[in-house]
Amino acid sequence: MAALLSVNAVSKRFGGIVALDDVTLTVQEGEIYGLIGPNGAGKTTLFNCMTGLYGVSRGEIMLDGKPIHNRKPHLIVEQGFARTFQNIRLFANMTALENVLVGRHVRTRAGVFGAVLRDADTRAEEAASRERARALLDFVGLANKGRTLAGHLAYGEQRRLEIARALATEPRLLALDEPVAGMNPAERRQMAELFLRLRAQGVTLLLIEHDVKLVMGLCDRVAVLDYGRKIAEGTPGAVRSDPAVIAAYLGTEAAA
Amino acid sequence: MLEFLRRPRTRAQARAAIILLAVLLAVLPFLVEAGLSRSWVRVLDFALLYVILALGLNIVVGYAGLLDLGFVAFYALGAYLYAWLASPHFGLHLPFWAILPLGATLAGVFGVLLGAPTLRLRGDYLAIVTLGFGEIIRIFMNNLNAPVNITNGPQGINLIDPVTIAGISFGKTQQLFGITFSSAHFYYYLFLAFTLVTVFIAYRLQDSRIGRAWAAIREDEVAAAAMGINTRNIKLLAFAMGAVFGGVAGGLFAAFQGFISPESFTLWESILILCMIVLGGMGHIPGVILGAVLLTVLPEALRYLGDWQRAAVGEVVVDPGDLRMLLFGVALVLMMIYRPEGLIPSRQRKREFHAEDGVAAQEQASLYDSRA
Amino acid sequence: MEIFVQQLINGLVLGSIYALVALGYTMVYGILELINFAHGEVTMMGAMVALTVIGLLLGLNPELPGLLVVLAGVLIAVPACMLLAFAIEKVAYRPLRRAPRLAPLITAIGVSIVLQNAAMLIWGRQYISFPQILPQMSFTVLGAHVTSLQIFIVLLCMTMMAGLWWLVQKTRLGRAMRATAQSKEVAMLMGVDIDRVISATFVIGAALAAIAGVLVSAYYGLAHYYMGFMLGLKAFSAAVLGGIGNIAGAMLGGLLLGIIEALGAGYIGDFTGGFLGSHYQDVFAFFVLILVLVFRPSGLLGERVASRA
Numbered sequence: 004m005a006a007l008l009s010v011n012a013v014s015k016r017f018g019g020i021v022a023l024d025d026v027t028l029t030v031q032e033g034e035i036y037g038l039i040g041p042n043g044a045g046k047t048t049l050f051n052c053m054t055g056l057y058g059v060s061r062g063e064i065m066l067d068g069k070p071i072h073n074r075k076p077h078l079i080v081e082q083g084f085a086r087t088f089q090n091i092r093l094f095a096n097m098t099a100l101e102n103v104l105v106g107r108h109v110r111t112r113a114g115v116f117g118a119v120l121r122d123a124d125t126r127a128e129e130a131a132s133r134e135r136a137r138a139l140l141d142f143v144g145l146a147n148k149g150r151t152l153a154g155h156l157a158y159g160e161q162r163r164l165e166i167a168r169a170l171a172t173e174p175r176l177l178a179l180d181e182p183v184a185g186m187n188p189a190e191r192r193q194m195a196e197l198f199l200r201l202r203a204q205g206v207t208l209l210l211i212e213h214d215v216k217l218v219m220g221l222c223d224r225v226a227v228l229d230y231g232r233k234i235a236e237g238t239p240g241a242v243r244s245d246p247a248v249i250a251a252y253l254g255t256e257a258a259a
Numbered sequence: 260m261l262e263f264l265r266r267p268r269t270r271a272q273a274r275a276a277i278i279l280l281a282v283l284l285a286v287l288p289f290l291v292e293a294g295l296s297r298s299w300v301r302v303l304d305f306a307l308l309y310v311i312l313a314l315g316l317n318i319v320v321g322y323a324g325l326l327d328l329g330f331v332a333f334y335a336l337g338a339y340l341y342a343w344l345a346s347p348h349f350g351l352h353l354p355f356w357a358i359l360p361l362g363a364t365l366a367g368v369f370g371v372l373l374g375a376p377t378l379r380l381r382g383d384y385l386a387i388v389t390l391g392f393g394e395i396i397r398i399f400m401n402n403l404n405a406p407v408n409i410t411n412g413p414q415g416i417n418l419i420d421p422v423t424i425a426g427i428s429f430g431k432t433q434q435l436f437g438i439t440f441s442s443a444h445f446y447y448y449l450f451l452a453f454t455l456v457t458v459f460i461a462y463r464l465q466d467s468r469i470g471r472a473w474a475a476i477r478e479d480e481v482a483a484a485a486m487g488i489n490t491r492n493i494k495l496l497a498f499a500m501g502a503v504f505g506g507v508a509g510g511l512f513a514a515f516q517g518f519i520s521p522e523s524f525t526l527w528e529s530i531l532i533l534c535m536i537v538l539g540g541m542g543h544i545p546g547v548i549l550g551a552v553l554l555t556v557l558p559e560a561l562r563y564l565g566d567w568q569r570a571a572v573g574e575v576v577v578d579p580g581d582l583r584m585l586l587f588g589v590a591l592v593l594m595m596i597y598r599p600e601g602l603i604p605s606r607q608r609k610r611e612f613h614a615e616d617g618v619a620a621q622e623q624a625s626l627y628d629s630r631a
Numbered sequence: 632m633e634i635f636v637q638q639l640i641n642g643l644v645l646g647s648i649y650a651l652v653a654l655g656y657t658m659v660y661g662i663l664e665l666i667n668f669a670h671g672e673v674t675m676m677g678a679m680v681a682l683t684v685i686g687l688l689l690g691l692n693p694e695l696p697g698l699l700v701v702l703a704g705v706l707i708a709v710p711a712c713m714l715l716a717f718a719i720e721k722v723a724y725r726p727l728r729r730a731p732r733l734a735p736l737i738t739a740i741g742v743s744i745v746l747q748n749a750a751m752l753i754w755g756r757q758y759i760s761f762p763q764i765l766p767q768m769s770f771t772v773l774g775a776h777v778t779s780l781q782i783f784i785v786l787l788c789m790t791m792m793a794g795l796w797w798l799v800q801k802t803r804l805g806r807a808m809r810a811t812a813q814s815k816e817v818a819m820l821m822g823v824d825i826d827r828v829i830s831a832t833f834v835i836g837a838a839l840a841a842i843a844g845v846l847v848s849a850y851y852g853l854a855h856y857y858m859g860f861m862l863g864l865k866a867f868s869a870a871v872l873g874g875i876g877n878i879a880g881a882m883l884g885g886l887l888l889g890i891i892e893a894l895g896a897g898y899i900g901d902f903t904g905g906f907l908g909s910h911y912q913d914v915f916a917f918f919v920l921i922l923v924l925v926f927r928p929s930g931l932l933g934e935r936v937a938s939r940a
Contacts, residue, residue: 054485080487092482094475104468105475109487111468115500118467119460129468172487326733328740376925383666383736387867388924391917394864402910526860530740537737577752585748591741595734596726 007032007176007207008053008084013062013072015045015052015231022048024231025062030176035198035208037222037239039215041251045231046211047089050180054086055079066176080109085174087165089181089211095154099145099164102153103136106171139167143197159190166197170206177201178209183217195221219243227251288447299559300443304515306555307450308508313535313551314461314544315504320533321542322470323497324477326386328529329373329393333502335400335524336369337362337509339410342519345420348411355422359510366506367499374498378491393529400521415520422449422514430517446515453511457504461544464500473497527584534587537594540601549603558583633774638897639890640772644781644850646889647788651843652866653873653881654795655836661812661876662832663728668739669719670840671863672746673712675856677841678848679750681708682759689762697764701849709841715746716837717830725826743860750856759854784846791839792882799878804831812876861913865892868920874930883931891915 008030015023023045030036038046051057053064055076064072071079085106094102111132117125140149143163148156153164162182169177179198183191195217198208212218218225219239226236229251235242242248288300312334319327340362344353373392377385404412421430421442429445464470472493475483484490513519531554539550564579594601652674659667681704688700723742727735768779799805810818811828819825847862848854865888873884896912923930 056481056485075489076484077487077489080485085487086485088482088485092479092485094478094482096478097471097474101471101474105471105483105488106486108468108472108475113468115464115469115496118469119463121463132468168486324733326736376921380924380928383664383733384871384924384928386736387666387864387871388921390864391868391920395914395917398911398914527744530744533737533740581748581752584744585752588741588744588746588748591744592723592738595730595738595741596723599730599734 005032006030007067008209009065010049010053011063011065013049013052013064014060015048015057016060022231023052023059026228026231026233027062028226028233028236030207030209031224032175032207033202033205034223035202035210035221037218037225038209038211038228039213039218039225040228044228046228047180048231049228050086050178050211053079054084054178077109080172080174083173083175084178085169085172085176086178087162087169087180087182089184091161091165093153093161093165093168095152097153098150099140099153099156099167100133100136100149102164102168103139103171104132106168107132107136109172136167136171139170140164142170142200143167144193159186162186162194163197170201174206176207176209178211180211181213182210183212183214191217284451288444292444297441297443300441300447302556302559304443304446304450306552307447307454308512308515309532309535309551309555310454310548311450311457311504311508311511312532313539313547314457315501315508316532317501317536317542317544317547318461318464318473318504319497319501320536321547322465322477323473323494325494325497326383326533327389327498327501328386328526328533329389329391329396330501330505330532331524331526331529332373332393332396333366333370333505334509334512334528335396335521336366337506338513338519338523339400339416339509340365340506341510341513342416342419345514346416347418348416352420355420355424355510355514359507362506362510363503364506366502366509370499370502370505371495374495378494390526390529393526397521397524397526400524410521413521415518415522417518419513419517419519421517422446424449429514446511450511450515453507458544458548465544469493469496531587534591536601537591538601540604543601543604546601546603550601554587561586634897635894636773637775638893640775640777640781642890642893643886644784644889645893646869646886647785648843648847648850648885649862649866649869649889650882650885651788651791651839651846652862653870653885654792654878655840656863656867657870657873657875657878657881658808658832658836660870661878662808662815662829663724663735665724665735666739666867667724667833667836668736668863669723669742669746670836671859671861671866672743672750673716673719673837673859674840674844674847674862674866675750675854675859676715676746677708677712677837677844678854678858679754679759679844679856680711681705681841681845682761682848682854683754684708685762685764689764697762697766700764701845705842705845708845709838712837712841712844713834716833716840720830720833725829743863747856747859754856756856759848761848761852761854763852765849780849784850787842787846791842795835795839796878798835804828808832865913865916868916868923871920871930872923874932877930877932880930880932887931888916888919891919 006029010026010028013023013026014021026045026049038049040046048057052059052072055071055074055078058073062072063070066079066082066084069082071082071084094105097105111128113125113128137146137149140146143166145156145160145163145167148160148164153161156164166177166179166182183194186194191214198210198221202208210218210222222239224237225239225242227234227242227245227248234247234251235245237245288303291299291303312330316327316330319325319330341358343349344351344358344361345355346352373389377388380388400410401413403409410416421428422445423429427433427435427445429449430442432439432441434440472483472488475486475488476490476493480490512523535550535554536547537550538554539548540546561579561583564582568574568576652670655670655673656667659665659670681701684704684707685700688695688703719742723738724735727738765780770777799808807818807823807828808831810821810823811825815825818828844859847858866885869884869888870881871884872888873880873882892912892915895915899911
């Protein structure tokens with residue numbers, strides 16, 4: 004296994020506040036990697052730095068050996084790194100199918116002339132996009148929801164649609180920000196099963212999650228952030244028994 | 260009839276509707292001339308011109324969600340370019356077909372130039388900055404008559420060549436196939452052709468990879484970027500596309516009028532075009548067409564208010580021309596308060612303006628987030 | 632050197648008027664994040680109402696002391712504009728407080744059109760001249776020409792701004808306004824009557840605008856139904872230059888813009904070798920606006936306002 008994503012000594016400051024402090028971690032190709040930590044530990048900030056929504060103050064982030072820190076989000080997507088959002092950010096007034104088709108944007112080429120003239124290439128590309136988008140909706144279990152407006156979908160369906168939209172960009176690495184937040188146990192099991200199917204398809208997963216049970220059961224390796232610093236990294240078993248983790252994370256949340 | 264056009268039950272019905280519409284459009288100027296007067300044919304021409312302009316601005320405002328209040332600048336550029344290249348002002352008399360692509364390109368380039376610095380701005384700031392650009396261009400048109408006379412200042416440029424196609428000058432009344440065509444008739448068919456092309460392009464763009472990217476940016480710019488859309492380029496593309504339509508319409512306008520001056524390109528013209536879009540239904544092509552036609556024809560119809568006043572009290576108390584803008588203002592306010600989605604809304608916009616289930620679901624989602 | 636001092640003085644006078652109008656934009660924006668496009672028109676209405684009153688009084692008795700007549704005009708114009716702004720907010724903006732961003736902006740443009748055209752119907756298309764009834768004295772400072780009116784304008788504007796500063800910083804209403812600007816929800820929870828605060832903001836801004844309207848028409852000796860448009864845009868540019876939402880910023884931005892404009896108009900001919908002349912004065916405000924928004928969208932004193940999707 005090779006390192007797909009490596010975060011080297013990344014720091015992120017907002018004014019005087021240090022949100023990330025010298026964070027280093029590596030995600031191997033083909034694994035499910037969990038990122039846990041108490042609220043405000045900097046998990047989403049790290050996601051935003053990785054996916055280009057924030058620049059980094061120091062350090063570097065490499066995807067497959069190529070630097071992606073301080074690059075535009077769309078270039079990072081193009082390199083095969085897609086994400087979802089903690090507070091679902093779908094295009095609410097577009098249909099589910101259209102949402103997924105937007106994800107195809109980066110893998111398709113048709114421009115204004117193609118759009119207006121609808122030449123053979125454009126038609127073929129559009130047909131392939133639609134086919135792929137339908138397949139993805141099917142894959143996440145929304146096969147019959149293609150014509151529904153994204154904003155009208157149930158909460159759990161919206162989470163899954165966001166994953167389908169991200170998958171449409173053909174990512175090698177998919178970052179999911181609290182994908183099972185607010186779901187009931189049955190829905191969580193379905194999602195976990197979806198993640199395993201994704202890995203079987205060769206997608207590496209990076210997961211921010213609060214559900215410790217889900218993370219421990221699913222992830223190959225886990226990193227723990229606290230106050231912007233990585234305090235532990237390793238297999239779920241090893242991290243679970245790490246005293247620093249128990250103090251910082253399990254100590255606060257599990258005891259609460 | 261519109262309902263019938265929108266929801267044809269069978270293929271045959273759809274075909275019949277299209278044929279009916281085509282025949283109607285083909286004979287419309289003659290019907291209007293016979294039923295009203297020749298000056299109404301000119302109103303019809305202007306209605307078509309505004310349909311082109313409104314559909315152009317609709318790409319920027321309706322599709323991509325960028326409120327552009329300086330749209331008239333591109334209209335002006337197209338008009339002035341035509342005037343420079345086809346009038347005694349510089350002694351150039353290039354043919355219509357040669358100038359039009361130049362005007363479209365020039366306007367498109369300016370669309371990108373004016374769009375580029377504004378892309379980082381949020382919606383309302385964008386509106387003011389584009390308005391500023393529009394005003395700057397107008398101030399230059401007004402003043403670039405000295406020391407080198409480029410625009411001829413407030414007097415404007417006169418004696419602009421009419422369009423000539425196949426040796427027929429559109430500038431004068433002529434007999435063709437035993438039918439009398441006035442200048443207004445010729446331009447009607449020319450503008451109709453351009454309008455149909457514009458409508459076609461607008462539909463094709465909307466339902467395409469680019470159109471979806473615009474919609475995504477309108478809905479949530481950050482999410483669009485995170486899904487791999489180069490938001491800067493796609494927004495610039497919207498500006499450029501809108502500007503191209505503005506530039507073409509400007510060229511048509513200059514040829515049709517034979518005279519242009521900065522007066523035709525004030526901020527109010529931009530706002531008028533925006534009103535058309537808002538009134539009809541932002542982002543929705545049939546709505547925008549309806550809005551453009553209504554707002555061109557209604558002010559003309561308002562002229563009858565003068566006659567009524569004369570009949571009622573013996574004199575014109577309020578000049579109906581002065582009432583025009585006042586009523587537009589009232590209409591804008593009322594529309595935004597009572598029917599922000601426009602007269603014929605697209606299904607998306609209706610929901611977008613009446614924040615309901617979709618937003619509620621989003622709020623619910625963020626509720627879950629803060630709890631988790 | 633004389634030209635420089637002269638233009639500096641002219642700029643200071645214009646700038647203090649811009650600042651007065653800019654305050655109205657900035658206060659409303661600070662609380663509602665709304666560009667109150669109609670604010671320029673409120674300024675124009677102030678000038679028009681005051682001139683009408685002045686004309687009526689002089690019609691009754693041309694011998695009345697000029698200062699008193701103008702004061703009477705102002706005393707009528709200020710409450711009239713306050714009432715107008717109160718009505719605008721209630722009718723046109725309040726129903727849209729929860730609507731998407733573009734909706735209230737479009738409404739504001741609509742209100743602006745309505746006011747402008749209503750003024751045209753009431754007062755006509757022609758320029759209305761401001762009667763020469765104010766005492767006129769002039770002085771020479773460093774070779775430049777200064778009139779008593781100019782000094783009066785600057786002093787009055789400074790006094791008004793100081794008064795507003797006191798109101799916002801020291802009074803209960805001011806505290807409520809600042810709280811509402813921070814967070815409407817929290818202010819509401821703390822027992823602030825948001826609707827009243829918003830109304831008050833509009834009304835205070837309108838009072839300043841009315842005075843600015845009278846001053847500007849006295850300064851140029853003219854009023855016109857169209858005058859509010861350019862004045863409003865420039866004042867808005869001034870507010871953005873200073874940092875929109877920031878009261879001190881509006882004052883600074885107004886003064887700076889006035890000076891930039893005056894110096895720009897004075898020297899543009901020299902810079903461009905005579906190619907561009909002083910008719911381009913109006914362009915400067917827009918260039919300043921665009922440059923500020925592109926390079927420092929937060930303005931000189933403001934917080935960050937640029938893109939948040």
